[in-house]
Amino acid sequence: MLEICNLVVRYGPFLACNDISMCVKPGEIVGVIGPNGAGKSSIARVIAGLVRPAAGSVHFLGQSIVGTQSHLLIRRGLSLVPEGRGLFPYMSIEENLLMGGYSLTSHERRKALMERSYELFPILKQRRRQIAGTMSGGQQQMLAVAMGLMGDPKLCIFDEPSLGLAPIVIQVISEALQALRKLGLTVLLIEQNAKLAGTVADRIYIVSAGLIQYHNTPQELLQNPEVLEKFVSA
Amino acid sequence: MKLLEVSGLSKSFGGVAALANVVGHSIEGETLGMIGPNGSGKTTFVNVVSGHVRADSGTLTFAGVNIARMRPHQLAGVGLCRTYQAVRVFSELSTRQNIENARLLLEDRGLGTAEVRELTEWLHLDRKLDKQAGSLTLFEQRRLELLMRLVLKPRLIMLDEPVGGLAITEVNEMITLLQELKARCSLFVIEHTMRVIRELADRVMVLIAGEKVADGPPSEILQNQRVIDEYLGNVAHA
Numbered sequence: 514m515l516e517i518c519n520l521v522v523r524y525g526p527f528l529a530c531n532d533i534s535m536c537v538k539p540g541e542i543v544g545v546i547g548p549n550g551a552g553k554s555s556i557a558r559v560i561a562g563l564v565r566p567a568a569g570s571v572h573f574l575g576q577s578i579v580g581t582q583s584h585l586l587i588r589r590g591l592s593l594v595p596e597g598r599g600l601f602p603y604m605s606i607e608e609n610l611l612m613g614g615y616s617l618t619s620h621e622r623r624k625a626l627m628e629r630s631y632e633l634f635p636i637l638k639q640r641r642r643q644i645a646g647t648m649s650g651g652q653q654q655m656l657a658v659a660m661g662l663m664g665d666p667k668l669c670i671f672d673e674p675s676l677g678l679a680p681i682v683i684q685v686i687s688e689a690l691q692a693l694r695k696l697g698l699t700v701l702l703i704e705q706n707a708k709l710a711g712t713v714a715d716r717i718y719i720v721s722a723g724l725i726q727y728h729n730t731p732q733e734l735l736q737n738p739e740v741l742e743k744f745v746s747a
Numbered sequence: 748m749k750l751l752e753v754s755g756l757s758k759s760f761g762g763v764a765a766l767a768n769v770v771g772h773s774i775e776g777e778t779l780g781m782i783g784p785n786g787s788g789k790t791t792f793v794n795v796v797s798g799h800v801r802a803d804s805g806t807l808t809f810a811g812v813n814i815a816r817m818r819p820h821q822l823a824g825v826g827l828c829r830t831y832q833a834v835r836v837f838s839e840l841s842t843r844q845n846i847e848n849a850r851l852l853l854e855d856r857g858l859g860t861a862e863v864r865e866l867t868e869w870l871h872l873d874r875k876l877d878k879q880a881g882s883l884t885l886f887e888q889r890r891l892e893l894l895m896r897l898v899l900k901p902r903l904i905m906l907d908e909p910v911g912g913l914a915i916t917e918v919n920e921m922i923t924l925l926q927e928l929k930a931r932c933s934l935f936v937i938e939h940t941m942r943v944i945r946e947l948a949d950r951v952m953v954l955i956a957g958e959k960v961a962d963g964p965p966s967e968i969l970q971n972q973r974v975i976d977e978y979l980g981n982v983a984h985a
Contacts, residue, residue, distance in 0.1 A: 548914030604842050647763070649786025672773050677832070677911050679784045679939050682978030705914055 514539045514668055514699050520569035522555045529555040531723040542700040544710030546744060547720035553703045554596060557672045562586050582681035587616050590667035598657040602646030606637050609645050609656055612665030630659035633689050651682035670701045675709050687713055707745040711735060719744055750903055750933055758795055758807035765791040765820045767957040778934040778947030783886055784978050786958040789937045793905050796830040798822050823852055824907040826902035826931045832911060834888045838881030842872055843890055844879050849895035870894050886917040910943055
């Protein structure tokens with residue numbers, strides 16, 4: 514579904530990604546973990562059309578998407594739930610969800626997706642008229658995930674969805690990701706919480722200093738003592 | 748000796764009670780942890796104690812002094828300061844200028860030059876002094892923010908999610924730094940990473956929906972059924 518080859522990303526003199534290659538197959542949950550500044554979010558931003566790479570290719574559903582604008586990528590089935598959530602804090606939960614589904618032309622589909630969001634996160638339905646900025650951090654993150662899904666994506670990229678959340682909310686996010694897998698959604702999960710990525714992902718890429726250092730299933734990676742020490746065992 | 752003491756502390760925003768009649772204290776030399784779900788009032792508690800937000804009711808004392816109406820800069824003068832969930836440094840200024848700005852607050856009552864140099868080396872910022880603070884990594888910025896509080900010779904530092912957003916190896920290093928920091932001053936730590944609470948806190952207070960629901964040693968609190976049900980859940984991710 515997604516294929517990245519020899520990706521290089523630069524911000525002025527700073528090299529964020531250096532020859533990154535990875536792929537995501539339909540129906541998979543693929544994790545990308547690594548420390549701050551490793552280049553994880555740069556990968557997400559390139560895929561979502563927010564940053565133009567210095568070199569390399571990105572194909573989504575067989576077509577090159579380098580240089581494609583973000584709103585066109587959403588229409589093709591690619592959504593990004595950014596780090597920091599990207600909500601409209603002065604709008605209600607329901608209005609935020611409608612904004613997430615702005616690219617849909619079918620009213621019926623929009624309504625069905627909203628119901629799916631409410632099934633995934635029942636608290637959002639209970640509070641659908643509440644102003645988003647007044648909700649707790651955990652509820653805001655649930656809304657951000659739901660907004661990303663309102664675009665009816667085939668591939669959804671989640672950038673650090675567990676950041677700053679209470680353990681029980683991370684559990685809710687983890688269960689939601691696993692529920693999405695059952696619905697056939699493909700997920701690219703960018704995370705620092707290696708335990709969350711290890712729980713839900715089929716495969717994991719470990720990125721450090723702009724390079725992929727390891728790539729394997731979580732089960733295999735979690736048996737590697739060097740991986741455990743550097744990336745997992747906090 | 749009790750250092751920070753709060754009683755009947757309440758704060759509402761509109762109709763929402765962020766803090767409801769919270770009672771508690773910290774002891775000099777102790778590291779007091781605070782945990783609770785997102786939106787349970789933890790940051791509001793720090794905002795109220797550190798003079799950023801005024802409580803609706805309740806009493807607040809620090810080392811026996813009423814601090815309820817004090818502003819943050821006045822609290823720094825009596826030895827109480829805090830760090831922020833989203834790190835706050837002067838990003839356009841150099842590391843050195845950030846430190847010098849922090850020292851201005853207490854003028855000659857703060858730390859001397861030699862002591863500041865020792866802290867700078869301890870926090871591994873001595874080679875970053877001429878770097879623009881905004882270009883530092885998050886971990887370096889968190890250490891700089893901590894240094895900017897330490898030059899004020901605090902008796903208590905309130906740390907709001909000190910390992911938030913840090914990578915695994917950085918979390919390990921931050922825990923080591925904070926363990927060493929315990930010898931320099933008392934700490935109050937809000938965290939969602941339970942390893943930080945287990946390894947640093949002598950005692951833990953739990954806030955749920957603005958109310959204190961438990962207070963005790965970490966080993967006891969992390970087994971508390973209400974804490975498990977409403978906060979920890981499956982601790983595999985914590």
